[in-house]
Amino acid sequence: xxxxxxxxxxxxxxxxxxxxxxxxxxxxxxxxxxxxxxxxxxxxxxxxxxxxxxxxxxxxxxxxxxxxxxxxxxxxxxxxxxxxxxxxxxxxxxxxxxxxxxxxxxxxxxxxxxxxxxxxxxxxxxxxxxxxxxxxxxxxxxxxxxxxxxxxxxxxxxxxxxxxxxxxxxxxxxxxxxxxxxxxxxxxxxxxxxxxxxxxxxxxxxxxxxxxxxxxxxxxxxxxxxxxxxxxxxxxxxxxxxxxxxxxxxxxxxxxxxxxxxxxxxxxxxxxxxxxxxxxxxxxxxxxxxxxxxxxxxxxxxxxxxxxxxxxxxxxxxxxxxxxxxxxxxxxxxxxxxxxxxxxxxxxxxxxxxxxxxxxxxxxxxxxxxxxxxxxxxxxxxxxxxxxxxxxxxxxxxxxxxxxxxxxxxxxxxxxxxxxxxxx
Amino acid sequence: xxxxxxxxxxxxxxxxxxxxxxxxxxxxxxxxxxxxxxxxxxxxxxxxxxxxxxxxxxxxxxxxxxxxxxxxxxxxxxxxxxxxxxxxxxxxxxxxxxxxxxxxxxxxxxxxxxxxxxxxxxxxxxxxxxxxxxxxxxxxxxxxxxxxxxxxxxxxxxxxxxxxxxxxxxxxxxxxxxxxxxxxxxxxxxxxxxxxxxxxxxxxxxxxxxxxxxxxxxxxxxxxxxxxxxxxxxxxxxxxxxxxxxxxxxxxxxxxxxxxxxxxxxxxxxxxxxxxxxxxxxxxxxxxxxxxxxxxxxxxxxxxxxxxxxxxxxxxxxxxxxxxxxxxxxxxxxxxxxxxxxxxxxxxxxxxxxxxxxxxxxxxxxxxxxxxxxxxxxxxxxxxxxxxxxxxxxxxxxxxxxxxxxxxxxxxxxxxxxxxxxxxxxxxxxxxxxxxxxxxxxxxxxxxxxxxxxxxxxxxxxxxxxxxxxxxxxxxxxxxxxxxxxxxxxxxxxxxxxxx
Numbered sequence: 019x020x021x022x023x024x025x026x027x028x029x030x031x032x033x034x035x036x037x038x039x040x041x042x043x044x045x046x047x048x049x050x051x052x053x054x055x056x057x058x059x060x061x062x063x064x065x066x067x068x069x070x071x072x073x074x075x076x077x078x079x080x081x082x083x084x085x086x087x088x089x090x091x092x093x094x095x096x097x098x099x100x101x102x103x104x105x106x107x108x109x110x111x112x113x114x115x116x117x118x119x120x121x122x123x124x125x126x127x128x129x130x131x132x133x134x135x136x137x138x139x140x141x142x143x144x145x146x147x148x149x150x151x152x153x154x155x156x157x158x159x160x161x162x163x164x165x166x167x168x169x170x171x172x173x174x175x176x177x178x179x180x181x182x183x184x185x186x187x188x189x190x191x192x193x194x195x196x197x198x199x200x201x202x203x204x205x206x207x208x209x210x211x212x213x214x215x216x217x218x219x220x221x222x223x224x225x226x227x228x229x230x231x232x233x234x235x236x237x238x239x240x241x242x243x244x245x246x247x248x249x250x251x252x253x254x255x256x257x258x259x260x261x262x263x264x265x266x267x268x269x270x271x272x273x274x275x276x277x278x279x280x281x282x283x284x285x286x287x288x289x290x291x292x293x294x295x296x297x298x299x300x301x302x303x304x305x306x307x308x309x310x311x312x313x314x315x316x317x318x319x320x321x322x323x324x325x326x327x328x329x330x331x332x333x334x335x336x337x338x339x340x341x342x343x344x345x346x347x348x349x350x351x352x353x354x355x356x357x358x359x360x361x362x363x364x365x366x367x368x369x370x371x372x373x374x375x376x377x378x379x380x381x382x383x384x385x386x387x388x389x390x391x392x393x394x395x396x397x398x399x400x401x402x403x404x405x406x407x408x409x410x411x412x413x414x415x416x417x418x419x420x421x422x423x424x425x426x427x428x429x430x431x432x433x434x435x436x437x438x439x440x441x442x
Numbered sequence: 443x444x445x446x447x448x449x450x451x452x453x454x455x456x457x458x459x460x461x462x463x464x465x466x467x468x469x470x471x472x473x474x475x476x477x478x479x480x481x482x483x484x485x486x487x488x489x490x491x492x493x494x495x496x497x498x499x500x501x502x503x504x505x506x507x508x509x510x511x512x513x514x515x516x517x518x519x520x521x522x523x524x525x526x527x528x529x530x531x532x533x534x535x536x537x538x539x540x541x542x543x544x545x546x547x548x549x550x551x552x553x554x555x556x557x558x559x560x561x562x563x564x565x566x567x568x569x570x571x572x573x574x575x576x577x578x579x580x581x582x583x584x585x586x587x588x589x590x591x592x593x594x595x596x597x598x599x600x601x602x603x604x605x606x607x608x609x610x611x612x613x614x615x616x617x618x619x620x621x622x623x624x625x626x627x628x629x630x631x632x633x634x635x636x637x638x639x640x641x642x643x644x645x646x647x648x649x650x651x652x653x654x655x656x657x658x659x660x661x662x663x664x665x666x667x668x669x670x671x672x673x674x675x676x677x678x679x680x681x682x683x684x685x686x687x688x689x690x691x692x693x694x695x696x697x698x699x700x701x702x703x704x705x706x707x708x709x710x711x712x713x714x715x716x717x718x719x720x721x722x723x724x725x726x727x728x729x730x731x732x733x734x735x736x737x738x739x740x741x742x743x744x745x746x747x748x749x750x751x752x753x754x755x756x757x758x759x760x761x762x763x764x765x766x767x768x769x770x771x772x773x774x775x776x777x778x779x780x781x782x783x784x785x786x787x788x789x790x791x792x793x794x795x796x797x798x799x800x801x802x803x804x805x806x807x808x809x810x811x812x813x814x815x816x817x818x819x820x821x822x823x824x825x826x827x828x829x830x831x832x833x834x835x836x837x838x839x840x841x842x843x844x845x846x847x848x849x850x851x852x853x854x855x856x857x858x859x860x861x862x863x864x865x866x867x868x869x870x871x872x873x874x875x876x877x878x879x880x881x882x883x884x885x886x887x888x889x890x891x892x893x894x895x896x897x898x899x900x901x902x903x904x905x906x907x908x909x910x911x912x913x914x915x916x917x918x919x920x921x922x923x924x925x926x927x928x929x930x931x932x933x934x935x936x937x938x939x940x941x942x
Contacts, residue, residue: 019885023812031808032707034829035676039713045706046578050796053540059793060544060786063564067549068557075554078777085472087509089546092731095523096516099537101861102733106921107913108856111515112732118461121933125500131932134733137590140777148633168777175751175773179601179635223492252484254494274545275565276555276778277590278735290930296733300934301926303918313926319593319629320867324638329629332591332723336731339512346461346508347471350500355474361487366479378489400558408556431478 072433073405074367076382076424077219078139078166078245079276080268082356083428085347088270088340097339102332103298106311112335113310116298119342126247126345127262128255129284134296135338136330139245139265140169142281143213144176145294145328146241146263147184149283150211152292152327154239157182158208162196164189164218166245167413173213182210191416194222194375194384198229205236215243216256220422221364221382222375223253230258247341248426249380251348251357261285270344271337280337291317294328356427363425367434371441374420382424384410384417387441392421398440404433406440448894450859452915458514461501462934471505499936518917519732520861526887528814530833530864530876531624531672533702533724538794541728541787550786555778559763565782566762570755572789573739579800580698580718581711582741586750588780592699593626595719595738596666598751600634601772602717602742603664603693605749609770610691614663617695620649622673622868627666627697636663643870647673647826651682658690668697669710672868672876673826674811674833676703684714693717701725702880703808703832706801710741717742726788737784751775806881807832810888814879817892821899825871832880838873841899844906848873851898853920854912858894 025031032040051059073081092098096111103109103116116134123132136142147159159177161170161184170184177184187200196214205212212233216224230240242256244264256262267279285293291314299313319326348356360381374384385407387395392409399406411418421441425434445451484493503511520527527534545551553565573585589595600617607613617631620641628638641657644650649667658665665687669677677683684694696710698720704710705725710718722728723736730736742750752771753764764779795803808831815824815834822836838848852862852875864876879888901909913919931938 019809019813023809023816025812028805028809031805031812032676032831034678035708036678036681036713038681039676039708041707041709041712045797045800047575047792047797047800050799051793053794056540056790056793057544060547060550060568060790063568064547064549066564066567067553068561069549071557071561073554073557075556077556079554079556081552081554087471087505090509091512091516093542094513094516096519096521097512097732098542098729099522100519100732101527101529101532101534101730105520105852105856105862106923107853107916107918108520108861109518109732110917111518114458114460114515114518115512117932117934121460121462122500124933125497137594138777141590141594141775166777168774171752171774172776175601175775178773179604180633181635223488250494251497252493253488254492272546272551272783273554274551275553275562275782276780277776278737278781278783280735290932297930297932299926300931301922303922304920305918307918309918309921311921311923311926313923313930313932316927319625321625322629323625324628324632326625326629329593329597329626329633330591331593331624331626332721332730332736333734334590335733335735336729337735339732343508343512346501346503346511347505349465349469349471349502350497351468351502352470352472352474353497353500356472358481358484359474359477361484362477362479362482365482365487378487378492380488396558405554405557405561427474434479 068405071403071405074407074423074425074437075405077408077422079273080246080424080426081273081428082248082268082426084270084272085344087347088343091343092336092340097336103312106309110310113298115339115342117300117310119338120298122342122345123282123284126250126255127284128257129262130287131290131293132282132284133293134298135334136281136283136295137334138277138279138281140172142263142283143169143243144173146261146283147173147211149261149292149294150239150241151182153289154210156208156210159184159211159213160187160201160204160209161213162187162189164196164220165213165215166219193377194220195224195377198232201229202232205238207236209236209238211239211241213241213243217246217249217380220375220384221379222377223380226256227258246380248357248360251353252361266341269341271340278334278337280334280341292327295330295333359427363427363429367425367437370438381426382422384420384422385441386420392419395440402436404437406437448858448897449890455517455917456514458511460934461511462499464503464507464511465501467502469502469504471503471508525860526879526883526891527861528863528877528879528891530878531699533878533880534730535727535880536882537727537729541790544790545783545786559761563762566755568789569785570762572785575792576739577741579705580741581709583744584747584750585739585741587737587739587785588751588775589738589740590776590781591734591736592719592721592738593630595740596626596630596697597634598775599695599717599719599740600630602746602749603695604634605772606746607663614661616662618657618662618665620667621870622671623666623668624672624697624699631666646828647675648677649683651679651686654683655686658687658692660690662692664693664695666695666697668700670700670703670831673835674830675826675828676831680713699724700832703804705804707804717746722784722788727791728784728787735781735784737781803881810879810881810883814877814888814892818895821896822875825874833876833878835871836875837871838875841902842873844902846902846906846909848875850910850912854898854909855894856913857915860891860894
């Protein structure tokens, strides 16, 4: 091969690279290892992790059962090792599954268009805000204090750099819902959108319809956010919102210490040209057969460069595929039953405990341990091999006496009883 | 149509309707465990006004139908597991399955980001180790793994420059981008609040130091350069360019999409780069998955380190800790800690190769690209005569005389059993054919690919219509993308029927 290239050694391949740019000494990385050793290394790391604990952790990442088929499909090499479907004739499988994904997300959220996925829920919210800016020409975003705190931080970073402002408004300390009177006062004619998460960070269901009406009166859009996709199996979708930004981790995506997940943006059809990221569309081939391809690419960075709707290139296609398989398996009835089980479990767990907020909740809620501090309660639970929840003091000083706990179909009654004993 | 064409024969596939068309009322593909607590009434628990009646038109299918549906769809895809994917600047290399296996070890895959740090030490050490190895490969002081993809890394990197400049008194207004750059570069600069000025490449396909010197002033925050650039050419004046920028207080940003050409051979930090991003899903072999997930790593020189996104890992002598107390940080760019599952795969790749193995892989990637170039040069017009690194770029100039364009040749390649090269990019090459074979292709596969392109060059001369009407053997014939954009149908709706 060297001879074909007219070279005499491998080093000749980079003779034209300036001497100064070349590495002076070998990389300080240990020698290569065998497959067996790599497996042993990661198994060793896994031993330094929580294992065999019952978990009541939620707060944006939920433990739901992952049907085996989700991983079986995602591990098929034709999905796993394929590229972004730019060459439609060689990627009909990926394209049709994206088209199905987009449809499922529309059905789930009550929206009319959905993109082929975003990095995660937090970045989807920031992108939704930027989308609202492009639509309204306004650069002020309103976000309630009960939005996921890390989502808020990502939004702040993005807004700060684009020279836009995020204005907070409080939650009602009685119900745990966003304070709509405060929202009304905070709104002005420069507000691009109101962001509202439901169920919110405290697990409480919001009145999206009322918030949308308030926002629309001042010409602002309503961006509805969800972190717990399973809730949409039973909860009225945010039909009154203009844009929905959410996280699909609940749909067969393992918690994986925080990623990779899959975010999504869905919206009303009239905003289709402002939606960031990819879209798959239905069309035909030259012989009139049904076919799919990426479409409206003229919004994207590889064509519009500095005028693109976002800089997104790689998204979360494979993770979105797992969510698609999950939605297909559970289907219309199953997603409802799954959501109903979550409600039953969480309400059983809450029964008899001191809840901090009176608002209706789905599968997580804020609890004040009766006899112990949150820290003491968590330590006591760890002794029983239970991960007891998130101490809220780290995000909300006024809730330093409280925990955010979550129950899903994965939690057993006996662990919930043990939990209640410590928190009650 | 001959039954055998090069390495392929047509193979039958079944039609497959959409999930929604397959759906029949009452079918189910799941089984929930029996409820071990009293059943709550949804209306009471959630409020009657909050309960949805049904998810309209959501599918109802059995498990075997779901399995067959997606298995059939999978057979309509091309993939690295089926053959070479010579997409330039996309670095489609073999995805070792050990990476998948270790990412699925339960205590790692099921770790919750808010579980106690004491019970997360394994994951934290994996992240810290990968950061350290990447810093060594990049020649950088520190690395963050928070960004979820390459473009997200670019965005993080530009924000770091902005924050550092702001701390010096002025974030500046302009970012310079060569015309050979990826489209993400200008898009990123604008999203980070900058105005973009384009720099023209010189006749060797390189960024010209004189052009940089003429464009840079106290208003310029940075130059975003890709090295090797999208022509596969090493920017020979890179150090000089860095000096010109630094003299005016501007920064050198490097897009590391083509890092596969440099690992173990040259380090961006050594040749003057202040901040770079690398795509773990390219250079470090994590699967592309039809478009993600990826992960972006961003490496910086010491002066930019205080601005890195929160949280950062820190070892307190006993344990790894997440450090949120970073007053100069640009803030958070993503919830939690980045795409951890992708980091596991990338670290597995580095462990398999080791330092010397990584260098060998780079040399093989360079050799493969130069071999393909040498074999194809008699048949296709090389875009720039400059030496190639890991990819080579041709143009369709010779074939265009017969009315055949790069897109047609690409579609004809499908008939020969190969995914096409990158078309219509870089923008500065008219009719570009950008080929990146990577190190993982055996010579036999490279030869089959070159043979196919050579055969097509002959077809162009003898029977151009055959090429212009390709593909002929794929599941669908040439897809009407214009019609798709004219009347977008981006979801299925009840009552509509496709042409399946």
